[in-house]
Amino acid sequence: MEKNTAYHTLLKNLGLKVTPKRLALLSVLGEEHRYLSPEEVWKKLRRSFKNLGLPTVYRNMEELERHGVISKVLHSNRQLYYYFCPKTGHHHHFVCLECRIVEDISVCAVREMEKEIKRRVKGTVTSHILQVNGLCSGCAGKQ
Amino acid sequence: MEKNTAYHTLLKNLGLKVTPKRLALLSVLGEEHRYLSPEEVWKKLRRSFKNLGLPTVYRNMEELERHGVISKVLHSNRQLYYYFCPKTGHHHHFVCLECRIVEDISVCAVREMEKEIKRRVKGTVTSHILQVNGLCSGCAGKQ
DNA sequence: GTATAAATAGAAATCATTTCTATTTATGAA
DNA sequence: TTCATAAATAGAAATGATTTCTATTTATAC
Numbered sequence: 061m062e063k064n065t066a067y068h069t070l071l072k073n074l075g076l077k078v079t080p081k082r083l084a085l086l087s088v089l090g091e092e093h094r095y096l097s098p099e100e101v102w103k104k105l106r107r108s109f110k111n112l113g114l115p116t117v118y119r120n121m122e123e124l125e126r127h128g129v130i131s132k133v134l135h136s137n138r139q140l141y142y143y144f145c146p147k148t149g150h151h152h153h154f155v156c157l158e159c160r161i162v163e164d165i166s167v168c169a170v171r172e173m174e175k176e177i178k179r180r181v182k183g184t185v186t187s188h189i190l191q192v193n194g195l196c197s198g199c200a201g202k203q
Numbered sequence: 204m205e206k207n208t209a210y211h212t213l214l215k216n217l218g219l220k221v222t223p224k225r226l227a228l229l230s231v232l233g234e235e236h237r238y239l240s241p242e243e244v245w246k247k248l249r250r251s252f253k254n255l256g257l258p259t260v261y262r263n264m265e266e267l268e269r270h271g272v273i274s275k276v277l278h279s280n281r282q283l284y285y286y287f288c289p290k291t292g293h294h295h296h297f298v299c300l301e302c303r304i305v306e307d308i309s310v311c312a313v314r315e316m317e318k319e320i321k322r323r324v325k326g327t328v329t330s331h332i333l334q335v336n337g338l339c340s341g342c343a344g345k346q
Numbered sequence: 347g348t349a350t351a352a353a354t355a356g357a358a359a360t361c362a363t364t365t366c367t368a369t370t371t372a373t374g375a376a
Numbered sequence: 377t378t379c380a381t382a383a384a385t386a387g388a389a390a391t392g393a394t395t396t397c398t399a400t401t402t403a404t405a406c
Contacts, residue, residue: 075367076353078350078405079402084377098394099393111354114356114393118394119395134332154328156326163324165316169310170335175235177337185335186300186337187337190333192320192331194320194327194329195327199247222385257363258363258365258386261364262385289349
């Protein structure tokens with residue numbers, strides 16, 4: 061299946077309208093194995109679309125995140141970054157703070173934590189945030 | 204030992220000057236078992252200090268966080284929140300999104316993740332973010 | 347085609363956070 | 377105690393990423 065068809069289907073399945081800009085946005089994110097800010101995505105897309113509002117990029121990225129198609133990356137500078145995550149199912153990420161590459165992590169120990177919370181706090185867990193920061197092999201070598 | 208003396212010692216040990224405002228800030232955070240925003244802390248402190256700048260509160264909270272005295276709470280509204288954490292040593296938090304209470308979690312499975320990353324990605328882990336969100340027993344009941 | 351809701355552009359607003367500069371203050375030594 | 381000095385602070389101002397708003401356009405289902 062061609063990639064664009066895949067993105068087309070993806071949007072359809074989410075009940076979102078298939079617009080050229082959305083397809084292009086998915087394409088940009090899908091080809092990048094690194095996390096990008098909305099502004100960076102916007103700059104890339106403006107090459108193809110002279111008329112493209114930054115708010116549109118923000119809106120779409122937020123929407124895609126809500127639907128689980130892309131995932132947020134937490135950064136100490138408190139800006140928004142997103143990463144297109146081809147892997148499905150529950151998992152987490154290792155992000156390189158230098159080159160921004162993202163690697164999936166299959167291990168998730170939140171289940172154990174959840175147990176501890178249920179037992180001790182008797183509370184309900186609704187979500188969790190887990191991100192491992194560091195330097196990938198390439199970037200660690202350069203230091 | 205009196206609390207204020209404890210905070211006094213705490214600041215001394217960090218190499219920070221012991222100012223009345225810093226002591227009061229620590230006192231506010233120390234008595235609250237919930238996470239607070241800089242502005243909320245500022246409003247509380249202004250009762251005692253007519254002249255207190257909001258930037259001072261931001262600066263001090265950031266500094267205390269850097270020294271590990273208080274810890275940041277991640278929130279989807281992307282505002283800053285901090286929690287005074289009496290527990291020492293590596294651990295994580297369960298935060299109630301409703302009443303903002305914070306509970307320590309001793310389990311931390313990041314070690315396992317680190318192993319996976321070392322093996323697969325051959326990268327270096329510099330830090331990790333882990334926070335469990337939910338509702339505490341009290342707040343879950345009200346829903 | 348056509349109606350309709352969704353998506354968008356572009357400008358403008360928001361507002362938490364940060365920066366800046368002059369002033370004040372805690373601190374350690376004399 | 378006094379003094380010198382660096383750190384801390386007030387208050388105003390700037391910043392800038394993100395959001396909101398409104399009119400216009402567009403995808404889609406019938």
